[in-house]
Amino acid sequence: MHHEKLLIKRAIDNNREAQQNLFAQFSPKMLGVCRQYVKDSHHAEDLLLQGFLKVFTNLHKFKHEGSFEGWIRRIVVNTCISYLRKKNVIDLFDEDFVFNDAATDSLENTSVEDIQKLIDKLPEGYKMVFNLFAIEGFKHSEIAELLGVSENTSKSQLFKARRLLQENYYKMNKTINEKR
Amino acid sequence: MKKDKLDNSIKEKFLNRTLEPSVSAWERLSVKLDKQPKENNKGWFFYIGYAATILVLISIGIYTLSEGEQTSGSKQIIVEKNKDTTTIKNKIEQHFNTISIDKALVKLEKVVKKKEDKSIEVKNIIANSIAFKEKRVLLKKEESLINKNIILKNKGKISSLKIKENNPIKVLVNKGSRNESIKQQNFNSRIKVNADDLLYALTQRSNGIKEKGAKLNMSRNEILKTIKSELNKSNLKVNPEIILSEVERTINNDIFQNNFLKSLKKRISNITTAIASRND
Numbered sequence: 001m002h003h004e005k006l007l008i009k010r011a012i013d014n015n016r017e018a019q020q021n022l023f024a025q026f027s028p029k030m031l032g033v034c035r036q037y038v039k040d041s042h043h044a045e046d047l048l049l050q051g052f053l054k055v056f057t058n059l060h061k062f063k064h065e066g067s068f069e070g071w072i073r074r075i076v077v078n079t080c081i082s083y084l085r086k087k088n089v090i091d092l093f094d095e096d097f098v099f100n101d102a103a104t105d106s107l108e109n110t111s112v113e114d115i116q117k118l119i120d121k122l123p124e125g126y127k128m129v130f131n132l133f134a135i136e137g138f139k140h141s142e143i144a145e146l147l148g149v150s151e152n153t154s155k156s157q158l159f160k161a162r163r164l165l166q167e168n169y170y171k172m173n174k175t176i177n178e179k180r
Numbered sequence: 181m182k183k184d185k186l187d188n189s190i191k192e193k194f195l196n197r198t199l200e201p202s203v204s205a206w207e208r209l210s211v212k213l214d215k216q217p218k219e220n221n222k223g224w225f226f227y228i229g230y231a232a233t234i235l236v237l238i239s240i241g242i243y244t245l246s247e248g249e250q251t252s253g254s255k256q257i258i259v260e261k262n263k264d265t266t267t268i269k270n271k272i273e274q275h276f277n278t279i280s281i282d283k284a285l286v287k288l289e290k291v292v293k294k295k296e297d298k299s300i301e302v303k304n305i306i307a308n309s310i311a312f313k314e315k316r317v318l319l320k321k322e323e324s325l326i327n328k329n330i331i332l333k334n335k336g337k338i339s340s341l342k343i344k345e346n347n348p349i350k351v352l353v354n355k356g357s358r359n360e361s362i363k364q365q366n367f368n369s370r371i372k373v374n375a376d377d378l379l380y381a382l383t384q385r386s387n388g389i390k391e392k393g394a395k396l397n398m399s400r401n402e403i404l405k406t407i408k409s410e411l412n413k414s415n416l417k418v419n420p421e422i423i424l425s426e427v428e429r430t431i432n433n434d435i436f437q438n439n440f441l442k443s444l445k446k447r448i449s450n451i452t453t454a455i456a457s458r459n460d
Contacts, residue, residue: 014213016210016213019210019213020206020210023205023206023209024206027201027205028198028199028200028201029197029198031198031199031200031201032194032197032198032199035197035199036194041199044199045201045202045205048201048205049205049208049209049212052209053209053212053213053216056213056216057216112193112194112197115190115193115194133187134187134190134191135190135191135194135195137191162186166186
């Protein structure tokens with residue numbers, strides 16, 4: 001902890017070595033966050049660099065009140081959302097999907113990469129709300145403020161995202177079983 | 181419940197997920213960071229500049245407002261201390277009353293030799309002039325001078341009295357007569373005045389005084405010229421000397437109170453008509 005504070009202090013003084021150490025320490029997790037929002041890994045890395053650039057330029061604003069990792073994560077998530085909003089890839093209009101009620105509990109046994117594939121299949125709006133709510137722990141009010149939508153939209157998007165995710169998981173399992 | 185379980189299982193898996201960035205990731209970020217500090221410093225300068233400008237503007241505004249308040253306050257004081265005009269008028273009147281323009285130093289040098297009939301004549305003139313004048317102060321002067329004459333007569337020193345006086349005569353006049361008195365008198369100067377002239381000056385109007393002067397200063401030749409010109413107009417051959425002597429005989433001091441030349445012309449025309457009618 002003391003080491004982290006020292007690194008932060010030196011990074012504020014624009015010490016490149018300290019900055020590199022912090023980048024090496026937190027970049028793998030943050031790249032995983034970026035990957036939640038963007039399918040392409042190169043694209044995700046670009047967003048990671050943008051996020052860390054913001055981290056180092058605003059490092060003097062960090063008050064050491066919460067975890068440093070959580071502070072960086074928040075910045076990276078916001079960077080991803082800003083990017084998606086600028087690109088207008090987020091479509092938060094309601095879309096009609098045919099839901100399959102055959103939900104499965106076996107998702108817990110699925111690997112992260114498979115879950116990521118399922119999430120990647122979600123429309124951008126659904127994916128955004130699901131990532132923010134289920135993984136990042138945002139409240140609907142916070143998601144609504146961040147994405148510029150109403151809380152009801154956020155709730156409905158989350159509901160539809162879950163149903164679609166379960167449906168896709170069912171299809172995926174069915175395909176695997178058929179191959180066997 | 182199922183949903184919460186699903187969310188939690190996904191959350192746990194994703195929170196601990198790590199993905200290694202490419203080798204060149206740090207180099208690319210380092211290049212971006214090299215460019216960043218310059219902009220940062222520029223930003224600081226801008227912030228400081230903005231802050232200084234705002235402070236200067238605020239201070240100027242406060243200074244201006246305080247100045248405005250001060251000036252407005254002084255204006256209010258001026259309104260509150262509005263001077264009483266009546267007292268100012270009184271002061272002005274007092275000032276004028278005490279001005280030395282109403283003082284005249286009169287020096288009487290000549291012996292006043294007047295016969296009794298002449299003094300009576302003067303009295304008549306004064307009596308006539310009273311009807312035309314309304315000035316109280318002048319009347320007072322007149323009366324005082326009459327009294328002086330009487331006193332002189334009583335003392336029997338009319339023929340050989342020599343008065344030398346340097347006493348200033350303070351004449352208090354009201355506002356209406358002030359301007360006229362200023363015209364008539366040569367203030368704050370020593371004047372050698374004949375007693376008769378002084379009496380005449382005090383009792384007559386300014387025009388009368390001018391006519392008196394005209395009477396005294398006009399030469400006989402000038403009068404003769406005027407008579408000739410009048411006779412030429414009427415085509416009569418009469419000696420102007422005769423007419424002038426006739427005029428001199430008949431004209432009296434009352435006439436001089438009016439325009440001398442007018443009265444002269446009138447007399448001449450009367451004489452010429454009389455001569456013409458006699459010849460006929």
